[in-house]
Amino acid sequence: MNTRTKQTHAIISIVAPIHNEEGNIDRFYTEVSAVLKELNTGLAQRYDYEMVLVNDGSRDGSWEQIQALCASDTRVKGICLSRNFGQMAALEAGIESSQGDAVITIDCDLEDPPSLIKDMILAWEAGNEIVVAKRVYRNERSWIKRKTSDLFYAFFNMISDVRLETGMSEFRLIDRQVADVLANQLSERELFLRGMFQWMGYKAATVTYEKGERSAGETSYTMKRMIKLAWVGISSFSSFPLRLVVFAGVAITTLSGLLLVAMSVLRWGTETIIFTDISFLVVFIILSNGMIMSALGIVSLYVMRIHDQVMGRPSYLVWKKINF
Secondary structure, three states: OOHHHHOOOEEEEEEEEEOOOOOOHHHHHHHHHHHHHHHHHHOOOOEEEEEEEEEOOOOOOHHHHHHHHHHHOOOEEEEEEOOOOOHHHHHHHHHHHOOOOEEEEOOOOOOOOHHHHHHHHHHHHOOOOEEEEEEEOOOOOOHHHHHHHHHHHHHHHHHOOOOOOOOEEEEEEEEHHHHHHHHHOOOOOOOOHHHHHHHHOOOEEEEEEEOOOOOOOOOOOOHHHHHHHHHHHHHHHOOHHHHHHHHHHHHHHHHHHHHHHHHHHHHHOOOOOOOOHHHHHHHHHHHHHHHHHHHHHHHHHHHHHHHHHHHOOOOOOEEEEEOO
């Protein structure tokens, strides 16, 4: 029998990053609490829980609502970051402050169903250190969003040694051991958690669910943030862009050399003047500049990440904590 099935009074930590979600917090708390209480009853009251709500620089009344919940329920714990550091940093802050034997990260907009928590805990009890929730989109969801997501995962898997399943999100369960590794052994800034947990190599299981609609408000995960997250993931787990620059440089140099030779033969090997002297100069400048600018651009992006890492600034700063 798996040792987890013998545990008594194990703690489940729910970690939710919150950014301008005042219209969703109360309903999120109600639904998650109901699931956890039902789970506790069904499993002979072997589980207690805590709910870690991380306010990531909200500009609405989200922090005030978190404070009210903390006052009415001591199992709710509030973390207020000093400003908006982004979803990954907020998740990192919540995981590092959690005390649970298992930690479940979930957005509070209710697009990810709290009812799936029971299935995740059962998979964890079966011996899995990581349980990933895989999204299945309904047909009415944005076709462009689904296709761009599929293209990212396909490209990421093509160039990286770490493989990600299409539809992975930040809705997952991780064992305490995994959470401690994240908190104590990994010092990277701008973590790409989906790739990082796959890279760790712990035993993992997948559960699927149909992604729902937001309960209220609008998502703050803009296209700019998605592109930034995609680049963090690619640059963290693949050197392909740098190798691509080398291949492109060799190809452009070879092609431009062959073109210049062909132009030279046609220019001076025949009586007809097809290419003028300025044509040679234009081709050479365009090709060489394109190669140099492409190389410098990609290398600069990697250097920026190295610079951020060497600076040693933390991923987030905490302003206040409640009920810890």
